[in-house]
Amino acid sequence: MSFNQSEFFDLGYLDYLSYKDTFIHRLDPRAKFIVTLVFIFMVISFPKHEISGLIPFLIFPVILVALADIPIKIILKKLIVVSPFALMVGIFNPMLDRKILISLFGIGISGGWISYLSIIIKFILTISSALILIATTSFPGICMAMENLGMPNIFILQLMFIYRYIFILGEEVVRTNNARELRSFGKKGYEILTAGNILGSLLLRTIDRSERIYQAMCARGFNGKINLFKKSRFLLKDFLYIILLSGFFIFLRLFPLSQFIGKMFI
């Protein structure tokens, strides 16, 4: 939920990762975007007591992390750091749902624990797939995908602007924070009034900056709309990527692969 300095540096790191050159990185952003959406949708559509059906879906993030050369550490770190809202809300399940649903070797396991485990797995799957999308696709690429899928131009422009200026304003804030720390001792300097005034002056400088940006844009012939992207070609491999992976996810959704593998051994 919070954006702090370490998040700011992670942002730069993810940006760096997204410009690597692997098979996954070279795929069309639209293909990767659509496949990620299908994946999340299939995962979320499982009922609440599902565990075994969800496990095979792990193959997607695992293979992508391996193929795209993403350090697994950054994904794990994000999974742990990320706001634990789902886990906090889910922890009530084992307390409230005490019906024994399955029993293993004489030990009954309540429905609450099963649905909580299911929430955790869904959490890992959805969060990691979104992170992998951004680590394998440059941000302008994702914006292009969104525009081609029909989002309004002005929304895409906002994404591009924010992304460009996060880094600039972020560095300004790192300097501001340093200055504040150098001038304050102990707990001083962190009062709401001080923070509010710092934020106020940052706001003023931000608005001034937007004025200068606007003048620069006008000088370069801005007329209210920016044509952002040259049309990129959608290749056969992108098409195949969508068809094969979406088909695979739908197959996993309908066919309990884990149980099938398990039964082969029982």
Next chain:
Amino acid sequence: MHMADALLSPTVGLSFWAGTIATISYCARKLKNEFNDKIIPLMGVMGAFIFAGQMINFTIPATGSSGHIGGGLLLTIVLGPWAAFISIASVLFIQALFFADGGLLALGCNIWNLGIYPCFIAYPLVYKLITGSNNSNKKIMIGSILGVILGLEMGAFSVVLETVFSGITELPFLTFTSIMLPIHLLIAVVEGIVTGTIVIYVKNIQPDLFYSDNKSNNTLLNLKKVLVAMSVLALITGGMLSWFASTHPDGLEWSMGKISGREELPPKEDIFHKTLSKLQEKTAFLPDYGFKKPEMAEPEKAESEKEAWPAVSGGTSIAGILGGILTLGITILIGSVIKFFRKRSLTNTY
């Protein structure tokens, strides 16, 4: 508090996405018709300001913990509702991608919860009405605090509704509400005070900066427009929700407590599945071996469900667990093999 994918049913997630996308395109059209181009870079940089501003911490009095701004109402005060909504939506989009806040399906809910209420309810109905045309410092402060409280409480209440409608958690509606609303009241008071401080600071230096609807001073007319737009949106969303609910009863009815394992899977009878189950029977050592009948809450329900192919029973559960562990092992193995070969090919090239 951000809604998360893992707590969401597809029905609820898609309905809120529909409402959110409708609002984004409405705002986009609104901006195209009414505003000058200057707002485009301003919106973008203000979005970046929200990120940067969240890096500036302050201590929350009496608790000792530290907090940061959220900025929904602040954006609306600077940009006006239409532009602010798009700006908030893009901030949340970037958060969902880079910081994995919530997730992509829950993003629709999050934009709704954190965008609609400050932009179209708290700002016009509370902040604008309190501050009016002559905005004294006191009025700004009161307006900010009350505005943020209304916006955040409605957002928190939405999170409760979305969670309960999705039915993934067991948390009862009233308990959840009684946890969420007080927590967010505290957050909102602090956020409101900080917002007020910022607005007052900026107003003292550059009073003409804030958004004002100078085309028509008739705020009542604008209010009406906002209310009409809101109710149309609510109707559309409600319609979508009930349509989804009727075609896919798994979403809403699930939350009514009909919990008996894998209700969603109908028995598949096409050739593909027949072949697979035959193969399965041949390869299995103990075909159709059930360990212990599960104790169901609704026995008659369980009876009717039992014969369905992937019925819930101890045996299939064990198969499921064993299979799950095996699949996990295979998955990790595949991953490490790919990683190993990639590393080798990389070291070979250098």
